[in-house]
Every structure is written in structure tokens, then in C-alpha cells.
Amino acid sequence: MRTEKKYFFTLNLRSAFLYILSSLVLASCTKSGTTIKVDNNRITYVLLDNFNLSIFNTALKRSGGDILLKQDGPFTVLAPTNAAANSSILTGDVTTVTRYSYYHILDGALDINKLPLKFNQDVSSRGNKFLVTRWIKGVDTVVTFNGVRVISKNVKASNGLINVLAKVLIPYNYSTLGDALADDQTMTLFYQAVVSAGMLPTINGTSNYTIFAPNNAAMINAGYTTLDQISKTAPAVLQRLVKAHIATDRHFVYDYILIADATNITSQTMLDGTVNTITLKQNSTVAGGYSGIWIRGNLNGGNIEIDKSDIIAGNGILHSIQETLKN
Numbered sequence: 431m432r433t434e435k436k437y438f439f440t441l442n443l444r445s446a447f448l449y450i451l452s453s454l455v456l457a458s459c460t461k462s463g464t465t466i467k468v469d470n471n472r473i474t475y476v477l478l479d480n481f482n483l484s485i486f487n488t489a490l491k492r493s494g495g496d497i498l499l500k501q502d503g504p505f506t507v508l509a510p511t512n513a514a515a516n517s518s519i520l521t522g523d524v525t526t527v528t529r530y531s532y533y534h535i536l537d538g539a540l541d542i543n544k545l546p547l548k549f550n551q552d553v554s555s556r557g558n559k560f561l562v563t564r565w566i567k568g569v570d571t572v573v574t575f576n577g578v579r580v581i582s583k584n585v586k587a588s589n590g591l592i593n594v595l596a597k598v599l600i601p602y603n604y605s606t607l608g609d610a611l612a613d614d615q616t617m618t619l620f621y622q623a624v625v626s627a628g629m630l631p632t633i634n635g636t637s638n639y640t641i642f643a644p645n646n647a648a649m650i651n652a653g654y655t656t657l658d659q660i661s662k663t664a665p666a667v668l669q670r671l672v673k674a675h676i677a678t679d680r681h682f683v684y685d686y687i688l689i690a691d692a693t694n695i696t697s698q699t700m701l702d703g704t705v706n707t708i709t710l711k712q713n714s715t716v717a718g719g720y721s722g723i724w725i726r727g728n729l730n731g732g733n734i735e736i737d738k739s740d741i742i743a744g745n746g747i748l749h750s751i752q753e754t755l756k757n
Contacts, residue, residue, distance in 0.1 A: 471588040473499040473507055483594070485515040486534070493528035495535060503589035504539040506555075508575055510598045519598055533558055533601045539590050542573045542583055549688075550680050559602055561680065561742075565688045575599060577682025577740045577747075604743040607641055608634040616738075617750055619649035620675070622660045627668035633676070639746040640681040642725060644754045645737060652754040673702035674727075674755050680747050683739045686710070687720050698725070704757035709733055729756035 469475075474496045477487050486509050490496040499505060510520075519530050536555035542564065545551065550561040563574045573580040575595065582594035604610040608630050611621040620643045624630055633639055644652065654660050660668070677698050686708045690696040694710040707726045713719035724733030730753065738750035 469588050473503070473505060473587040473590050473592060475500075476585065476587045476592060477507070477509060482511050482513075483509050485512050485520050486510055486531075489520040489527050489531045492524060493531040495528075495531045498535065499589070501589065503537075505590035506536040506538060506540040507590065507592045508534040508536070508580075508595050508599060509592055510534070510595045511581070514595060514597045529601065530598065532556065533599055534595075536560075541591070542580065542593060543571075545573070549685060550682070559744075560599075561682075563682075563685065563688070567688050572688060574682070574684050574688075576742060577684045579684060600740070600742065602742050602744060604741075605745075606634040607639060607743045607746045607748055610741050610743045610748045611641070611643060614738075614741075614748075614750070616645045617643045619646050619654055619657065619660060620644050620672075622657045623649070623654065623663075623668045624672050626661050626663065627665050627672045629669065629672045629676075633746070636745065638678070638680045640677045640679065641746065641748050642675045642677075642736075642751050642755065643748060644675065645750050645752060648751065648753045670702060671754070674700050674704055674757065675751075676701045682747060683723050683736070683749070686723050694720075700755070704728075704755070706755055706757070725751060725755070727755040727757040 474490070477483050477490070477499070487496070490499065499507065520527060536553075536558075538555065540553070542562070545562060545564040547564055547566065549563045549565065551563070553560040553562050560575050561577070563572075563577075565572055573583060573593075575593075576599050578595050578597040578599055580593045581596050582592075585592040585594070604613065608624070611617055611624065611633075614621075624633065633641065649655075654663070654671075677700050681698070686696055686698075687710055690708070690710050694712075696708045698706050698708055700706065704727065706728075709724045709726070710720045711722045711724060713721040722736065722739070724735065726733045734751050734753045734755070736749050736751055738748075741748040
């Protein structure tokens with residue numbers, strides 16, 4: 431595992447200008463008996479001092495988050511880098527930009543180095559929910575929010591902390607896994623299998639699950655070609671299919687990267703008791719890095735690609751795969 435990359439926040443010309451300007455303001459105001467202080471170490475200014483966070487900074491300015499982060503706080507900000515920022519999310523309409531920007535702001539100074547070594551701990555702030563993991567991988571202590579790795583931890587500001595992220599965080603959009611499945615038009619055939627198998631109450635319940643849902647093309651290749659055909663298939667047959675693609679608890683893609691052994695392999699047991707092999711995908715551009723995972727059943731001809739990952743619901747995680755699992 432590669433040593434995590436550090437991002438250093440240094441004063442640039444703008445900060446120097448602000449410092450000089452604030453000094454002049456102080457000098458002129460002191461003569462009249464009024465002192466105005468500008469704290470250049472507030473989160474807003476620390477973020478502005480890093481060009482690598484300029485897309486997120488622009489989003490904060492559009493949403494008014496920059497004004498909030500000049501206040502006393504304390505706050506914890508989860509800042510995606512420019513390379514990680516999804517421009518369609520952070521540069522879209524104001525409503526979307528505001529929702530996503532504020533999702534990256536937590537009340538209080540959350541020292542992630544003091545969190546337990548545990549997967550997917552529930553953290554709530556400002557009406558939002560997060561799943562936070564802190565785990566040891568090789569020589570690194572890795573922290574993730576919603577399966578997204580923190581690449582620079584606990585950067586201090588006078589009114590809180592900043593953590594730099596490898597991706598933009600996606601808020602919870604669904605109360606249940608059933609809602610998430612029903613909303614995705616590329617997984618309609620598997621959703622019908624869930625309904626016809628009588629498994630919808632299970633994935634809409636209070637227990638947490640991870641679903642590796644075959645997309646429509648995968649279902650068709652497996653012989654489940656239409657909604658009508660699936661609805662007429664014996665429930666027991668569909669239950670075997672559905673249970674073979676659902677695991678207990680919540681598992682982001684990065685969770686598997688953290689628990690894989692030195693051979694870059696781990697496994698996942700499903701509700702039907704079958705065990706699938708998880709293999710890490712090497713990142714060709716980063717030495718010792720990983721870009722994702724493959725999954726494979728014992729009877730699959732090869733590794734299966736995940737085409738959508740880490741869709742968060744209130745009771746679990748949804749991934750979409752390009753072939754049904756065979757064991």
C-alpha cells in the first residue's frame with residue numbers, strides 16, 4: 431500500500447496581500463479607537479490558499495458556505511481535490527451545488543485520528559449521515575468517509591479542521607435499498623426478481639445489506655429476459671438468484687481494498703452461503719494504488735466488472751455488476 435499523499439497548505443500572494451491589508455486596516459482603525467481583526471487562518475482562507483481545491487472553493491462561494499466557514503465554528507470540512515471533483519456536481523445549478531457543498535461541512539472539530547479502528551461507523555451532523563471507517567492497511571492508518579479515502583488528515587484552521595478527499599461525497603438519496611434499486615432503470619430486471627421472490631421486505635427492513643445487482647444486460651444473458659417472464663418464474667428459483675447477490679452488512683468498494691491480503695484477494699459470503707472471490711484492481715498510474723475491485727463466483731469464467739458502485743441507502747450499499755454470480 432502506498433504511503434498516503436500529503437497536501438500542504440501554504441500562504442500565497444493572496445494571503446500576503448490580505449495580511450498587509452488587514453495590518454493597514456488595524457493601523458487606521460486603531461487611531462479612531464476601533465479595532466477590526468481579520469483572522470486569515472479561518473477555514474475559508476486556508477482553503478483559498480490551496481489552488482488544488484479551487485473547484486470546491488468556487489462551490490462554497492456560490493452556496494454561501496464560504497461565509498459560514500468564516501464564523502467561529504468549530505467545523506470539520508471534507509474538501510475534494512480538483513482532480514476528484516465532479517464538475518457536474520460542484521458547478522451545476524445552485525440548488526445542487528448548495529446541497530453537495532454543505533454535505534461536506536460538519537459541525538464540530540472531528541479528530542478522525544481518535545476514531546476507533548472500525549468499519550463504517552455512523553456519524554451524523556447538520557442533518558446529514560456519514561459512514562466513517564478507520565483501519566490499518568500496511569504501514570498506513572486509512573480513513574474513509576462513505577467509502578472515499580481521506581488523503582490529507584486534520585489540517586488545522588483557527589475554527590476547525592480540514593480533511594482532503596479523493597472524491598466528492600454523494601449524500602444519501604434513498605431510505606432503503608429497495609428504493610435505490612427501483613430508481614435505477616439499468617437494474618429493472620433484477621428489481622423485478624427481488625419483488626417476485628418476495629425479498630423486497632428483506633432489503634427494505636432495518637438490517638444492513640450490500641447488494642451486487644446484475645444489470646439488465648447481465649440478467650438477459652442469464653436467461654431472465656423480460657419483466658413478465660421473471661414475474662412468472664417460481665419464487666423459490668428467484669430467491670436462490672437474489673440471495674446469491676446479497677451480503678450482510680455494508681461494504682463499500684474501498685472496504686475490500688482495506689481487508690484484502692498481500693495477494694490482493696479477499697472474499698465475500700452471500701445470503702445463500704456461497705463465497706465469491708474479490709480481487710483488487712491495480713491502479714496503473716499510481717504505484718501501490720488500487721482503482722477498484724472485481725468480483726467472481728466459482729463458476730464464472732472470469733472476473734466481473736462493477737459498473738456502478740457505492741450507491742448509499744439508509745440500510746446498505748448497492749453495486750451494479752455486469753454478469754450474474756455463479757457458484
